[in-house]
Amino acid sequence: MEYSNKYLHLGEEIDPDDYVICKYKIATNLEMSNAAAAIAAEQSTGTWTGISTLNEEIFELYSGRVTAVEGDIATIAYPKEDFSLDIGGIPQVLSVISGNLFGLDALNGVRLEDVFFPKSMLNDFLGPRFGAEGLREVLKRPEKPLVGTIVKPKIGLSPKETANYIYEAGMGGLTNGKDDETLSNQKFCPIEDRVVAVAEAIDRVKDESGHIMVHAINVSTKGHEIVEVAERVQELGASEIMVDVITCGFAAVQALREDPSIKVPIHVHRTMHGAITKNKDMGVSMNVFAKLVRMCGGDALHIGTFGVGKMTGSTTEDIANQQACIGRDVPYKEVLPVCSGGMHPGLVEKLVEIAGTNIQIQAGGGVAGHPGGVRKGAMALSQAVDAAYEKIPASEYRKTHVELDQALSKWGSA
Numbered sequence: 522m523e524y525s526n527k528y529l530h531l532g533e534e535i536d537p538d539d540y541v542i543c544k545y546k547i548a549t550n551l552e553m554s555n556a557a558a559a560i561a562a563e564q565s566t567g568t569w570t571g572i573s574t575l576n577e578e579i580f581e582l583y584s585g586r587v588t589a590v591e592g593d594i595a596t597i598a599y600p601k602e603d604f605s606l607d608i609g610g611i612p613q614v615l616s617v618i619s620g621n622l623f624g625l626d627a628l629n630g631v632r633l634e635d636v637f638f639p640k641s642m643l644n645d646f647l648g649p650r651f652g653a654e655g656l657r658e659v660l661k662r663p664e665k666p667l668v669g670t671i672v673k674p675k676i677g678l679s680p681k682e683t684a685n686y687i688y689e690a691g692m693g694g695l696t697n698g699k700d701d702e703t704l705s706n707q708k709f710c711p712i713e714d715r716v717v718a719v720a721e722a723i724d725r726v727k728d729e730s731g732h733i734m735v736h737a738i739n740v741s742t743k744g745h746e747i748v749e750v751a752e753r754v755q756e757l758g759a760s761e762i763m764v765d766v767i768t769c770g771f772a773a774v775q776a777l778r779e780d781p782s783i784k785v786p787i788h789v790h791r792t793m794h795g796a797i798t799k800n801k802d803m804g805v806s807m808n809v810f811a812k813l814v815r816m817c818g819g820d821a822l823h824i825g826t827f828g829v830g831k832m833t834g835s836t837t838e839d840i841a842n843q844q845a846c847i848g849r850d851v852p853y854k855e856v857l858p859v860c861s862g863g864m865h866p867g868l869v870e871k872l873v874e875i876a877g878t879n880i881q882i883q884a885g886g887g888v889a890g891h892p893g894g895v896r897k898g899a900m901a902l903s904q905a906v907d908a909a910y911e912k913i914p915a916s917e918y919r920k921t922h923v924e925l926d927q928a929l930s931k932w933g934s935a
Contacts, residue, residue: 526569529557530598531588532611540586540598542637544619544666545594548630548802556589557595559627561585564604564617587926594634606645611771611813619805636788636809638816640852647778647814648853651786653846653879656820656857659760659786660696660733666878668906669697671861671885676703680710684718689735690888691726693899697881701763702792712750713757720758737788739761742779747773747854748780755785763788764819766810767797771817778818789819807838814856820916821857822846823883827875829935831863836867836875843876858883865890866905866915867929871935873909878881882906892927 530818532553549556561567565585566575583603589596605613616775617696619633649655650772670690672683679812687698696721706712719736726732738759742748747769751762766789777783797804814822824846825839846856858880860872866888872882884902891898908918908925915934919926 523568524552524821525558525858526560527580528584528587529554530588533586533588535588535598537637538639538641540639541599541604541614541618541642542588542598543633544629544635545597545622546597546630546632546634546802547595547628549628553590553593553595553629553775556627557587557590557597559625560631561587563622563625564620565599566595569749576606576935578794598732601639601642604642606642610775610880611817614813615771616842623803627697630800631799632803632810633805635806636812637872638681638812643816643851645860646853647776647818648815648887649787649818649820649849649856650784650854652823652854653857654854656735656786656881658795662696664878665910666873666906667696667857667881668903669859669881670698670888670895670902671699671701672704673701673885673889675701675885676707676709678710680718681711683715684722686889687719687734688722688725688734689895690899691723691732692730693888693896694732694903695885695899696734697736697761698734699761699763699788699790699883700739700747701885702739702741702763705741712754716754716757716759718880720760722761723893734758735786735787737761739763739765739790740790741765741769741773744770744773744776744890748776748783751780752782753775755783759785761786761788763790765790765792766814766819766868767793769895771813774814774819775817782825786820789814789822806841808845809819811842811856812851813844815853819856820873821859821881822874823861824858826862826864826868827872829871829875830860831867833854839876842881844900847879855879859883861885863887865932866901867932868932869905870909870915873906877909888927889934890931893924897924897927900924915920 586598798807824842827839828836861883864884888898904922904925
């Protein structure tokens with residue numbers, strides 16, 4: 522099928538304040554310009570045949586425009602009038618920029634690599650309430666990487682056992698704890714009991730050591746209940762909440778951020794993102810999701826481990842994810858990038874070398890798996906972060922820090 526060249530505006534200069542601009546990586550047997558036109562048509566005013574209801578005025582006002590084709594990357598601009606933020610919000614935005622196009626027969630593969638929003642649309646979102654700087658203020662840790670853990674095993678511990686884990690981690694020097702993304706309100710660990718027990722554990726850490734710690738309680742649930750659940754756990758003493766953004770939706774993050782009753786930081790997990798981001802020829806890049814999380818108001822976001830952890834990823838892509846969190850091209854506070862997935866003390870030096878210090882380093886097995894237990898594992902991870910921050914090689918630091926030495930002996934270094 523020959524796609525209408527009316528969607529082609531190659532080389533045309535457009536005002537970025539009037540359009541949402543997307544970059545797509547395309548695999549096709551068609552001419553690239555025709556394939557790009559097929560996307561612009563499908564996602565705006567087109568359909569598979571000529572129709573009597575599409576007039577020139579509608580076409581001019583609302584059609585997507587292919588403004589560039591460079592290699593396998595096409596740039597398509599959608600008029601901002603195509604978007605309904607008051608009712609549709611991010612769900613409707615995603616329906617336009619990453620909707621039916623993935624099913625087009627004209628395409629063998631297509632991936633939304635990046636998106637840029639006009640200032641007028643960005644200003645309709647609040648962005649983070651706390652962000653990286655706010656989290657650092659809460660934790661009295663202005664410069665060093667934040668250092669955290671995920672309670673392990675992922676599921677199965679009781680509220681008391683969970684709280685004891687967090688107490689040991691806090692006494693070992695960690696600033697952050699969090700529920701696993703799979704933990705919600707199961708019978709073995711009811712959420713209300715868990716919140717109370719963990720809050721008491723964090724208070725014990727502060728009373729006994731002066732150390733400040735927060736723990737993100739997973740409030741991921743049904744859409745119409747998530748704010749209510751967040752309010753309840755906050756009332757019971759939660760110092761941070763967590764939401765699984767892909768499974769709950771970006772609207773869930775936005776609802777938590779915009780509700781005035783929610784006054785604690787929002788930790789955003791990206792579980793299930795790999796189903797959409799992992800295939801480099803089909804889907805949506807994590808960079809796009811990071812931008813949307815920042816718009817919606819997440820304070821911290823998992824972005825990857827820059828190629829040093831267990832999860833699939835690349836340094837280049839994770840740097841782009843990090844930039845989406847901290848870049849100065851949007852009117853929001855910075856989101857704290859969280860590096861998690863197979864992390865352990867032996868990887869910290871390399872990670873900080875690549876990503877810098879404005880990150881949160883999160884380890885589950887890399888804490889709980891330490892030969893000396895959770896507290897010693899927390900100490901080892903904290904020592905690795907201190908060494909990296911002070912630019913002292915871990916190979917030297919381990920000589921005077923037995924916990925780090927034990928961790929490196931078990932897991933090695935990057």
